[in-house]
Amino acid sequence: MGQVFQRTYKAADGTLRTCQTWTIKYFRAGRPHQEPTKFTKKTQAENLLKRREGKIADGVPISADAIRTTFDLAARDVVNDFKANGKRSLKVVERRLRLHLTPVFGGRRLADISTSDVLAFIADRQEAGASNAEINRETQVLKRCYSLAIRANKVYGRPDIPTLKEAPPRAGFFDRAQVDAVCSHLPDALAAVVTFAFHTGWRLQSEILPLEWRQVDFTAGQIRLNAGTTKNGDGRVFPMTRELRALLEARQVEAERLKKAGHLAPWVFVRLVAKGRGGQKSPKRIRAFTKAWKAACLAAGCPGRIPHDLRRSAIRVFVRASIPERVAMTLAGHKTRSVFERYNIVSETDLTDAAAKLDRDSIVTVDGPAAGSGGSNRQIS
Numbered sequence: 001m002g003q004v005f006q007r008t009y010k011a012a013d014g015t016l017r018t019c020q021t022w023t024i025k026y027f028r029a030g031r032p033h034q035e036p037t038k039f040t041k042k043t044q045a046e047n048l049l050k051r052r053e054g055k056i057a058d059g060v061p062i063s064a065d066a067i068r069t070t071f072d073l074a075a076r077d078v079v080n081d082f083k084a085n086g087k088r089s090l091k092v093v094e095r096r097l098r099l100h101l102t103p104v105f106g107g108r109r110l111a112d113i114s115t116s117d118v119l120a121f122i123a124d125r126q127e128a129g130a131s132n133a134e135i136n137r138e139t140q141v142l143k144r145c146y147s148l149a150i151r152a153n154k155v156y157g158r159p160d161i162p163t164l165k166e167a168p169p170r171a172g173f174f175d176r177a178q179v180d181a182v183c184s185h186l187p188d189a190l191a192a193v194v195t196f197a198f199h200t201g202w203r204l205q206s207e208i209l210p211l212e213w214r215q216v217d218f219t220a221g222q223i224r225l226n227a228g229t230t231k232n233g234d235g236r237v238f239p240m241t242r243e244l245r246a247l248l249e250a251r252q253v254e255a256e257r258l259k260k261a262g263h264l265a266p267w268v269f270v271r272l273v274a275k276g277r278g279g280q281k282s283p284k285r286i287r288a289f290t291k292a293w294k295a296a297c298l299a300a301g302c303p304g305r306i307p308h309d310l311r312r313s314a315i316r317v318f319v320r321a322s323i324p325e326r327v328a329m330t331l332a333g334h335k336t337r338s339v340f341e342r343y344n345i346v347s348e349t350d351l352t353d354a355a356a357k358l359d360r361d362s363i364v365t366v367d368g369p370a371a372g373s374g375g376s377n378r379q380i381s
Contacts, residue, residue: 002026002049004042024049028056038107048112069154071105071113074145081148088206096138100125105142110149115159118142122164132164139163172305173313174198181300188254189271190289192247194310196269199247200238201314201332204307206230209286212266213255216248223248225333236333258283 003025011017022045023036035052039045075097082090104121105113118139125135139161146158174182179198183191193208200223202208207225215224223244227235240248251268258265265283272281297305311332318328329337 002053004045004049007036024052026052026056051112069110069149071108071110071145072102074110074149074154075102075141077148077152078141078144081144092137093141096141100138101142110146110155110158113159115161118159118161122162131167133166136164136166172309173316174302174305174309175313178300178302179310179313182296182302182305185296185299186289186292187271189269189286190292192251193269193286193289194307195247196244197307197310198314198317199241199244201311201318202238203230203311203333205288207333209267209269211268213252213268214266216268218245218248221245230333234333234335236330238331 004022005025006021007019007023008016009019020040021037022039022042023034024045025032025034026049027033037045037048039048079090079094079097082093087093104124105117122135122139125138126132130138143158143161146155149155150158176198179194183194186194193204196202197204197208200208202225207230211223215226217224218240221240223238223240225236230236238244248268255265255268255270258270263283265285267285269286270283271286273284293307294303297303315328315332318331319325323331325337329335
């Protein structure tokens with residue numbers, strides 16, 4: 001039979017005092033074990049004792065690591081795991097831990113976090129306006145905390161962590177006229193970025209904006225992404241189309257002009273930035289242009305579009321150009337067909353074109369076969 005009690009300790013003045021928190025005592029394999037808690041209410045300590053005894057009754061081992069392992073220690077293991085494996089989403093995980101998970105679960109033992117606690121966290125995040133997709137990414141980090149702890153035999157199970165139903169993927173895309181309209185409201189350097197993204201379908205932040213001249217081979221007519229620099233880790237080659245070559249040659253002319261002015265920059269897409277007020281301008285790599293993008297989309301009559309729509313649009317162009325699916329996936333940098341299918345959007349124009357093709361290719365009409373097709377003149381009922 002377990003026991004809940006408050007420890008006594010000898011104070012500096014020699015008097016005996018009672019701890020504010022409670023300690024639980026239970027028996028495992030006939031041997032007594034004491035576990036200090038952080039609870040100041042006896043009922044909370046009694047509930048913990050019942051959970052411990054319930055696990056022992058179910059045959060679930062309770063180790064010293066399971067008692068000592070807190071969420072903070074597990075979160076540190078997750079961060080170290082991301083660092084050791086060189087995962088590009090490390091900063092995102094650290095942000096989710098710092099802003100959302102640690103304020104709720106920090107300082108608590110993993111073994112004490114229940115499904116009710118997780119559901120309360122989800123409800124609070126929803127009330128704060130977080131989307132189901134964002135909440136799922138956060139609870140995935142929590143699941144990873146448990147996975148690593150279970151692998152290291154620090155805990156022996158985890159609470160049920162539900163996965164919320166997410167909104168369908170975005171279906172926005174551009175046609176060529178819309179891209180030209182947006183580019184007409186952007187400076188030349190930014191317009192070149194948008195046009196390049198529309199032609200290649202490459203990822204803007206990780207693949208296009210960091211592109212350097214050493215990755216552009218005019219002789220071979222290729223643009224290369226080195227292995228380890230892409231999202232899936234694979235290298236990639238994109239052959240230059242006529243428009244891509246013209247775009248890159250124009251950027252090269254601009255790079256030569258800056259070089260003669262004493263400005264050297266290894267990147268393909270740069271813009272001049274002033275060094276302080278009234279200072280001399282120098283070329284800097286383009287890292288983001290959110291305000292300019294939103295203003296250009298609004299002026300072009302395409303409000304609410306995001307730069308990632310350019311990637312979806314490029315893949316749609318690949319498919320409509322009858323490029324084999326495997327080749328299109330390689331050009332865009334997709335490893336799995338399921339992800340590729342999310343980008344292969346069918347628009348209303350595609351459906352209209354399909355209907356027109358049916359009309360064109362139809363050999364049977366309501367009045368009978370087409371002229372010269374032979375056969376009976378039987379009507380379709």
